[in-house]
Amino acid sequence: MKLTVREIAVFGMLGALMYASKVAMEALPNIHLLGVFTVALTVVYRQKALYPIYIYVILCGLFSGFASWWIPHLYLWLVLWGITMLLPKRLPKAAAPFVYAAVCGLHGFLYGVLYAPSQALLYGLNFEAMVTWIIAGIPYDIVHGISNLVGGILICPIIAVLRRAETAG
Numbered sequence: 001m002k003l004t005v006r007e008i009a010v011f012g013m014l015g016a017l018m019y020a021s022k023v024a025m026e027a028l029p030n031i032h033l034l035g036v037f038t039v040a041l042t043v044v045y046r047q048k049a050l051y052p053i054y055i056y057v058i059l060c061g062l063f064s065g066f067a068s069w070w071i072p073h074l075y076l077w078l079v080l081w082g083i084t085m086l087l088p089k090r091l092p093k094a095a096a097p098f099v100y101a102a103v104c105g106l107h108g109f110l111y112g113v114l115y116a117p118s119q120a121l122l123y124g125l126n127f128e129a130m131v132t133w134i135i136a137g138i139p140y141d142i143v144h145g146i147s148n149l150v151g152g153i154l155i156c157p158i159i160a161v162l163r164r165a166e167t168a169g
Contacts, residue, residue: 001047011048014041015055019063022056030144035104036151038077040158042084043100044166053077072118079114080107101152109145112137
């Protein structure tokens, strides 16, 4: 995946935009645009979307500390990227907004389940304790999933802007 100078600049800005959007929305727990950006970037840039995604992950660690909460970020966004990569490259125009929003929402609803294995490994939780941890987080996952689903309405407009910028560049 050789990058051009333009791509390096664009991906750096997109990773920083992801981080800035998270910081701007931190007052609203579990409500952010990270899933929206991850899906949109993956649709447009495919494998290369991993660059801005992991720039975001590294920025999180740099500004908030490379602590145990950060370790799941190494794979959480990779899961959403992978699911998006499995979708057809060009969905029917009428279906695309719903499919992308559904994938984004599903990732939010399952965030705690995806996060739990690393917590279990890091803190020595047995299976029952891990399930208890997941159950305790269900209200947060519901908020996360609903906000991702609603935020999903932005995915197709972001895809359109990115594609337009790519053809202009």
